[in-house]
Amino acid sequence: MARKEYSFYPGCSSERNASASNYMVSVQSMCKTLDIKLNEIPDWNCCGASIGYADGGELPRHVMNARNIALSQKHNPGQDIVATCAACWLGTKESVERLSKSEQLLADTQNILADAGLKVDINKNTASGVRHMVEVLIEDFGYDELAAPVKKPLEGLKIAGYVGCQTNRPFGIDGESFENPKYLDKMVEVMGAEPADKYEQKVTCCGGALAFSExxxxxxxxxxxxxxAYDHNADMIVTPCPVCQMNVEVYQEQINKTYNKNFNMPVVYYSQLMAVAYGSSAKEAGLDGQIIRSKKLEEIAEAK
Amino acid sequence: MNQTTSVSDPSPVEKYRNNFLKEVEANVEEGDWVKMCMQCGVCSGSCPLGSAWAHPPQELFMMIRAGQREEVLRSESMWMCTSCYSCVVRCPRELPIMHIMHGLANYANRLGLAPKMNPTKRFAKLFWDNIAATGRVNESRLSIKLYFMNGLVSGIKTAFAMRKVGLGMLKTHRLNLIGFFRAGGIKEKNQLQQMLNKAYEIEDKRKGLS
Known part of the structure; x- marks a missing residue:
């Protein structure tokens, strides 16, 4: 039996050939080392993301999330739902909060779910059972336990912890401050690298979906x-969010043109740092999925 | 005088004539918080795109209270929200400001008052149609539709300008053009669509929109 077991909500961007497919690769490697078993919610659907507000309104968005929760409760009973994507986590948790506050929204939702033979149980513990992977790592394992399997400390690397928005606000991780969360820096330290501890852009918004429209x-x-990140002499940026990762990585070349810069800053996931520190190969850590490759991290991964 | 009450399904315009605040309270997501705003402006100062808002949130709240229905619902301002939640966590009176902004934008959209060419409104529709079709985001269809949103010529220009980003995503297997032809998505697509259709119907009925 695995050490820990969760009902897993991977989310659209983690699918094969999708924008965060490399995140998923590294999560699988990381979970293998930590002996975490992820039971995928069968036939899960999109959470509606934030931008879903404009055409999805309230009830349709909550119905989408309620369907996932109902499927999880039916097929993976008693297990916390764990999401690796900030938007998936937030959307699901927010729907639980809204449904628990409004009898009418909940009744409408149950009525609609019933047509599909589903029923959602929203009780006082449902919201706390919807969790981000980072929460699981910090709260269920803790920094010491995360440090234990480190085989290759990421020595000599300086890393800027970019927490972004939706893994941070409005729910936060481990009760940390919204304005100066430190968990990413702590994780960087635990993996043997040096955090850029005064990285003042750590909670700045990358634009989210507006990177496409504005x-x-x-x-x-x-x-x-x-x-x-350059000002703090960082070798790379690390983030827990698929949208942050993509936005901060892929537009650097366009920014170079607009602002006459010379950016070429790798942006990796926390799980990629952990996979490498735990001894995975560059491929197992999904590092071949970075458009701006992190040579220093790849070198550590490939070193014997 | 008040004939609208006898009509079984009065339009929001009739039902809330001369009282836009009540209309917002009844029909806009989290709209019953509007009166709680104390006009401090922390939301505007916290917004990453603050300078792009013709009317920042606290001003929109005041305009709602002043009954400026058209000016509020036709505004581009709410469409500048990036969903970063900064205003939500910083508001001293704990107004869920971002959700009210989303609610106003959605309501304006459903009434057909939202600015037609606003890029975020148009992208949001592409996104929702994309997920409602198959239950999951099909990223290749979404990005191609976004590029060609303004027609073929403009689409080719955008695709050209974005070629390095697109090629980078393709090379790293984070985008797959086959996905454009293969729908993908969940197994129970029809079931989900029926659920969503029923949800729109119930919500429209509750808000007097149909």
């Missing part, structure tokens, strides 16, 4: 996020 405004934000 690219100039979003790229102005991303410029600050990357530039500050």
């Amino acid at each position: 690219p100039e405004k979003s790229q102005a934000q991303i410029k600050e996020i990357v530039e500050s």
